[in-house]
Amino acid sequence: MKSSTGAEDKSRDEFFALLAFLVTSARNCVEEPKIYGPFRLVDGASKLIGILEEAGVADEFFVAVRKKIDENKYSVMDDKSEFIKFLDDLTLDFADKLKIEGGV
Amino acid sequence: METFDAIKGRRSVRKYTDRKIPKERLEEIMQAAVWSPSGSNAQAWEFIVVENNDDIKKIKTLSPGIFGNPAAMIIVCRDLKRAYEVCGELGRDVLSLMDISMASQNIMLAAYDIGIASCVVRSFGISAVKRLYDLPEHINPELLITLGYPEETPKPRKRRGVSEVVHWGRRQVEG
Numbered sequence: 001m002k003s004s005t006g007a008e009d010k011s012r013d014e015f016f017a018l019l020a021f022l023v024t025s026a027r028n029c030v031e032e033p034k035i036y037g038p039f040r041l042v043d044g045a046s047k048l049i050g051i052l053e054e055a056g057v058a059d060e061f062f063v064a065v066r067k068k069i070d071e072n073k074y075s076v077m078d079d080k081s082e083f084i085k086f087l088d089d090l091t092l093d094f095a096d097k098l099k100i101e102g103g104v
Numbered sequence: 105m106e107t108f109d110a111i112k113g114r115r116s117v118r119k120y121t122d123r124k125i126p127k128e129r130l131e132e133i134m135q136a137a138v139w140s141p142s143g144s145n146a147q148a149w150e151f152i153v154v155e156n157n158d159d160i161k162k163i164k165t166l167s168p169g170i171f172g173n174p175a176a177m178i179i180v181c182r183d184l185k186r187a188y189e190v191c192g193e194l195g196r197d198v199l200s201l202m203d204i205s206m207a208s209q210n211i212m213l214a215a216y217d218i219g220i221a222s223c224v225v226r227s228f229g230i231s232a233v234k235r236l237y238d239l240p241e242h243i244n245p246e247l248l249i250t251l252g253y254p255e256e257t258p259k260p261r262k263r264r265g266v267s268e269v270v271h272w273g274r275r276q277v278e279g
Contacts, residue, residue: 017165024229025168032227040168074118078261 014051021047038087039076042069061097065090110213115260117221118171120252125175129218130155133251134178136214140207143199148187149207150243152179162236167248169227174250178211179233180204185242201246208247221254 025040049066052058058066072086130153137151154160154177163177164170187200212222225248233245271277 020165020229021168024166024232027229027231028168028227036227043168 114216116223117254119256123253136210137207140210142203144191146190148183148200150181166232167228169225175252178249180247
């Protein structure tokens, strides 16, 4: 049997936490306000990028996305239209990235 | 601290420092919980105070609504059996929820009074936390209260004004 390294154990723990977050979010979204669905999804994206950063495989774009999410995600509690605009902006960031990289 | 200052100054804090909370401070806070009012004096509540970092991490893993790394956590539970025995269906289904809510506010105000920040959380895996702690069927975790020394305190959020929500004598608005 292949023995795991400390780094593999750490990654496994981080992915376990992310998966538990996704599963409990899915359960809670049944009753929670509808807008919490997008909030959990985007928060999950931030957590995933956090794991990629820890593993040293997140590029500048991913890091910028994670920072943008963490700076703006709480707007969901104060201003729904501001939160939606932030989500729109995020999707545009991905579109711009695709255009820069070509291929579309 | 004046009571009204605590009421107005408390915020839901989601960024804590690493500093742990002394046991005697937590005991002080829990005194405030048990002095809360309750319907028919049922006191159908139980509180699990979690201080161990590994346990906090486990609960956090099952709680999408927890942000930051709290120094301690309180699992606020309803005792459905006791609530029913004291006050029937009304106690079990309605009053016990109100009672733990009042106890939670007491906890947060008492904590704030001694410089400890808090955030109340309902977004957690209720069944999962119940399983994690092997809680019996009649003990239901309903809220988590995170506690810690604040690293960042948010600005006050918008409030509906007194003139909008308070009616003197009788309600005189349509709808």
